[in-house]
Amino acid sequence: MSATASTLVHVAAPHRRRTLADPPWLKRILLTIALGFVGLFLVIPLAAVFVEALRGGLRLYGAALTEPDALSAVWLTLLAAGIAVPCNVIFGLAAAWTIAKFDFRGKSVLTTLIDLPFAVSPVIAGLVYVLMFGAQGWMGEWLADRDLRIIFATPGIVLATIFVTFPLVARELIPLMQAQGRDEELAALTLGAGGWKTFWRVTLPNAKWGLFYGVVLCNARAMGEFGAVSVVSGHIRGETNTIPLHVEILYNEYQTQAAFAVASLLTLLALLTMLLKSIIEWRHRRALLAAAHAETRTFAS
Amino acid sequence: MRTPHPESPPPLRTRRHRVLPGFGLTLGTTLLFLSLIVLLPLSAAFIRTAGLTWDEFWAQVTSPRVLASYRLTFGAALAAAAANAFFGVIVAWVLVRYEFPGRKIVDALVDLPFALPTAVAGIALTALYAPTGWIGRALDPLGVKVAYTPLGIWVALTFIGLPFIVRTVQPVLEELEPELEEAAATLGATRLQTLARVVLPALLPATCTGFTLALARGIGEYGSVVFISGNMPLRTEITPLLIVTKLEQYDYAGATALAVVMLVVSFTLLFGVQVLQRWFFSPERHGR
Numbered sequence: 001m002s003a004t005a006s007t008l009v010h011v012a013a014p015h016r017r018r019t020l021a022d023p024p025w026l027k028r029i030l031l032t033i034a035l036g037f038v039g040l041f042l043v044i045p046l047a048a049v050f051v052e053a054l055r056g057g058l059r060l061y062g063a064a065l066t067e068p069d070a071l072s073a074v075w076l077t078l079l080a081a082g083i084a085v086p087c088n089v090i091f092g093l094a095a096a097w098t099i100a101k102f103d104f105r106g107k108s109v110l111t112t113l114i115d116l117p118f119a120v121s122p123v124i125a126g127l128v129y130v131l132m133f134g135a136q137g138w139m140g141e142w143l144a145d146r147d148l149r150i151i152f153a154t155p156g157i158v159l160a161t162i163f164v165t166f167p168l169v170a171r172e173l174i175p176l177m178q179a180q181g182r183d184e185e186l187a188a189l190t191l192g193a194g195g196w197k198t199f200w201r202v203t204l205p206n207a208k209w210g211l212f213y214g215v216v217l218c219n220a221r222a223m224g225e226f227g228a229v230s231v232v233s234g235h236i237r238g239e240t241n242t243i244p245l246h247v248e249i250l251y252n253e254y255q256t257q258a259a260f261a262v263a264s265l266l267t268l269l270a271l272l273t274m275l276l277k278s279i280i281e282w283r284h285r286r287a288l289l290a291a292a293h294a295e296t297r298t299f300a301s
Numbered sequence: 302m303r304t305p306h307p308e309s310p311p312p313l314r315t316r317r318h319r320v321l322p323g324f325g326l327t328l329g330t331t332l333l334f335l336s337l338i339v340l341l342p343l344s345a346a347f348i349r350t351a352g353l354t355w356d357e358f359w360a361q362v363t364s365p366r367v368l369a370s371y372r373l374t375f376g377a378a379l380a381a382a383a384a385n386a387f388f389g390v391i392v393a394w395v396l397v398r399y400e401f402p403g404r405k406i407v408d409a410l411v412d413l414p415f416a417l418p419t420a421v422a423g424i425a426l427t428a429l430y431a432p433t434g435w436i437g438r439a440l441d442p443l444g445v446k447v448a449y450t451p452l453g454i455w456v457a458l459t460f461i462g463l464p465f466i467v468r469t470v471q472p473v474l475e476e477l478e479p480e481l482e483e484a485a486a487t488l489g490a491t492r493l494q495t496l497a498r499v500v501l502p503a504l505l506p507a508t509c510t511g512f513t514l515a516l517a518r519g520i521g522e523y524g525s526v527v528f529i530s531g532n533m534p535l536r537t538e539i540t541p542l543l544i545v546t547k548l549e550q551y552d553y554a555g556a557t558a559l560a561v562v563m564l565v566v567s568f569t570l571l572f573g574v575q576v577l578q579r580w581f582f583s584p585e586r587h588g589r
Contacts, residue, residue: 034395037388041460042413045425094330102324119571121521123541124560128342131349162338185321195322224418226524244420251424263421270416278409
């Protein structure tokens with residue numbers, strides 16, 4: 001839940017030269033345990049995906065990816081993420097502006113409520129939408145009368161995706177914008193800029209790396225979500241299957257190689273996400289240092 | 302921040318900050334999204350369950366199959382969070398304090414369980430730990446079965462939970478003042494005593510927070526578990542899977558009642574994390 005939140009704002013203390021070192025034997029034991037654990041639980045599963053995917057050769061790998069059901073799963077995944085991510089960007093910016101720039105009663109309650117979807121099992125996230133829009137749900141009859149489908153159709157998949165990714169953009173932006181304070185916005189307003197202009201010219205550029213970071217995480221989760229989407233999708237081949245659901249179907253039909261081939265697409269996306277995250281963290285650290293330098297220069301002159 | 306004129310009374314806090322525009326618009330947007338996407342749907346689960354009598358509800362959430370699923374889900378999630386607390390602190394320690402080739406790659410790799418879709422993790426772990434898999438083949442002669450047993454569920458949940466501990470302990474470790482350790486050494490403590498009496502207690506709050514986060518995630522986890530667990534009722538059926546099964550059998554009342562139980566547990570854990578953090582990081586504890 002809060003594990004990823006503080007990583008961006010947090011600036012590591014410069015590495016101090018240790019005057020105290022662990023004895024070499026202890027160092028060796030701890031390194032072995034840590035690297036062994038990481039190797040067993042992270043590296044080997046990661047390698048297994050690609051080994052299994054390429055087991056039947058490149059031609060079968062390509063065939064699994066270009067088969068019509070796979071392509072329609074890719075299309076649906078892109079569509080769902082393409083709607084869910086912008087929705088969460090709008091929500092995240094609004095929530096961060098409210099929480100970071102204003103003081104009001106109930107602010108901590110609001111912050112907690114935004115985190116709520118992280119505490120909810122993905123299966124339950126799907127279930128609650130079935131209770132709302134399913135055939136037996138609150139709006140089931142009303143929707144059926146108008147021939148509208150949400151559950152077992154694309155809108156349900158999009159809604160479930162928005163739910164599970166809901167806090168991701170907001171919780172990257174809130175601590176960042178809180179740390180930046182409101183002085184720059186106040187200065188812009190004093191100089192005559194309007195609210196929107198202040199937002200576009202001051203707030204957004206300041207928060208752009210945090211926003212990008214949130215979008216990257218949000219997109220990865222949106223494209224990879226399984227539990228919630230599985231409950232609302234109905235698993236109609238070529239129609240309501242996203243990439244993760246397509247992987248499940250292939251795997252359950254013992255088309256192991258094809259399942260891993262499609263899964264390797266998602267794994268590449270995960271690796272790309274981790275790479276971008278590392279780059280942004282590195283850049284952001286530099287940007288913060290640069291800002292600190294600029295400040296000292298301003299005060300010195 | 303503007304300093305108020307000495308003679309003027311201190312301005313009202315709320316007034317001063319409302320100088321910025323857009324409070325109504327952004328608060329309204331936030332509340333609208335929050336209500337429509339999160340609060341209203343979640344309340345549907347509670348309202349649906351309120352339609353049951355207490356006896357019906359109790360029968361739904363305490364049937365033998367359901368009780369077996371609780372034991373398995375909570376047991377495996379607790380065991381996985383405990384394993385992660387142990388290994389995660391060591392991984393964080395190694396990443397912050399030691400220099401070794403590939404440190405940055407290992408550091409980035411810790412995020413893999415966050416970034417990798419759960420279904421992919423599920424099939425990869427199953428392929429590894431199945432009796433024919435790379436690891437399963439080695440364990441099979443020893444009589445250890447992992448895939449399709451509770452042990453497999455533990456493996457999946459340990460994979461999922463690792464970053465929660467590492468990413469909460471790491472920043473605390475980075476900011477830990479070396480002076481404390483130096484003082485302990487100066488006063489005659491051996492390195493092991495320093496680690497046990499000075500470093501570990503300082504990491505305890507973050508470890509507890511990470512443990513609770515990993516536990517909460519483990520209890521609700523679905524995608525990575527369904528493939529490796531084998532899904533046998535009473536033996537390897539976790540509670541989220543039971544919800545899906547009931548839903549597929551159109552047992553809405555049963556599925557919703559179970560969901561309410563899980564939501565109450567999750568919210569309690571979330572609340573617990575907040576209380577923990579507020580207590581551990583309260584100004585009094587830091588003497589500020």
